[in-house]
Structures are given as structure tokens and as C-alpha cells.
Amino acid sequence: MTTERVNPxxxxxxxxxxxxxxxxxxxxxxxxxxxxxxxxxxxTGATLPEQFEKAxxxxxxxxxxxxxxxxxxxxxxxxxxxxxxxxxxxxQLGRIWQQLAGRxxxxxxxxxxxxxxxxxxxxxxxxxAVLS
Numbered sequence: 001m002t003t004e005r006v007n008p009x010x011x012x013x014x015x016x017x018x019x020x021x022x023x024x025x026x027x028x029x030x031x032x033x034x035x036x037x038x039x040x041x042x043x044t045g046a047t048l049p050e051q052f053e054k055a056x057x058x059x060x061x062x063x064x065x066x067x068x069x070x071x072x073x074x075x076x077x078x079x080x081x082x083x084x085x086x087x088x089x090x091x092q093l094g095r096i097w098q099q100l101a102g103r104x105x106x107x108x109x110x111x112x113x114x115x116x117x118x119x120x121x122x123x124x125x126x127x128x129a130v131l132s
Contacts, residue, residue, distance in 0.1 A: 001023060001024065001025035001071075001072050001129075001130050001131050001132040002023070002024045002025070002132075003021055003022065003023045003024075003071070003072075003074070003104070003130070004021070004022040005018040005020075005021055005104065005105070006018065006019060006020040006021070006022060007019050007020075014105070015094075016090070016093075016094045016097065016105060016108070017105045017106070017107065017108035018105045018106060018107055018108075019107070020107055021074045021075070021106055021107045023072075023074040023130035024130070025072075025130040025131050025132040026131070026132060027067075027130070027131040027132075028128060028129070028130055028131075029063065029066045029067075029068055029072075029128060029129045029130075029131060030128045031059055031062055031063060031126055031127045031128060031129065032062070032126060033079070033117075033124045033125065033126040034055050034056075034058035034059040034062065034124065034125050034126065035051070035054075035055050035058070035116060035117070035118055035121040035123065035124045036050070036051035036052075036053075036054035036055050036058075036121060036122075036123070037054075037058065037118070038054075043118050043120040043121050047122075048080075048082075048085050048086065048089050048093075048122050048123060049089050049092045049093060049096060051121065051122045051123050052089075052093050052096055052122075052123050053096045053100070055123055055124060055125050056096065056097065056100050056101065056125060057100060059076075059125045059126070059127065060100060060101065063129055066129075066131075067131055068129045068131050070100070070101035070102050070104070071102065071104050072129040072130060072131050073101070073106040073127055073128075073129045074106050074107065074127075074128055074129055074130050075106050075107045075108070075127050075128050076106050076107075076108050076125055076126070076127035077108070077109050077110075077111060077125070077126055077127060078108065078109070078110045078111070078123060078124075078125050079111050079112075079113045079116065079123065079124040079125075079126075080110060080111070080112055080113070080122065080123050081112070081113060081114070081115060081116065081121070081122050081123070082112070082122070083110060083112040085122075086110055086123070106127065
């Protein structure tokens, strides 16, 4: 896959995301929403950063199983039950992202939701990737 991250100077400088990603490849992988579920289907982690790390790990595990890498991510949506808490932990969440997925950010959005499927879940990530 080839990707081009587009961040026009007319927009505010992106922090932890790209304004646009142009992706070319032959396979599109749609990634289901992932929370901090372990292999027994139980939510792990009591804090937002702990759950974010597990949810991102789960998303990347699904991507890897489909033959992709974090660099193939074109779009990720983060659903958080508390955007204020997400913003308060933004630096730590950014470090977790960089450790697991690197510094090439996909186009992203963070959306506050009333609750997620699992009542204990604080965050869920979904997205899609383009593979060559």
C-alpha cells in the first residue's frame, strides 16, 4: 500500500492524527470495534489508559491477522464514554499509540458516546486499513 498523509497549512496542526490520508492498494480491511476484552470476553483495565492500550492491541491484532500493519491504517474512530477524561489523558494515550502503532497517524476522530456494548468499557476503537 502507498499512503500520503495530507495536513494542509490552512488547518490547525494535527496532534495525534492526520487531517487526510490518501491510500492506494488492492485490499480494504474493515476493523470491527474493539474494546479492552481479554480472550475470555471480559473487560480488563480499570483506567482509560489501560483500556485504551488493550483496545488498540486488540485492533492491531485483528489487523495483523488480516495481513496488515499499523502503517496500513487509513482511518480509526475512537468512541469514548468521557471525552473530558480522554483529553485529560491525551499525552499518555499518545505515547501508548506511538509504542504500539508508531508515528504515522491515520485520519482519526474521537466521539463521545453514552455507553458501549460492555457496560465496563470506557473506550472502543474501529477503523479500516488499505493493504497492497
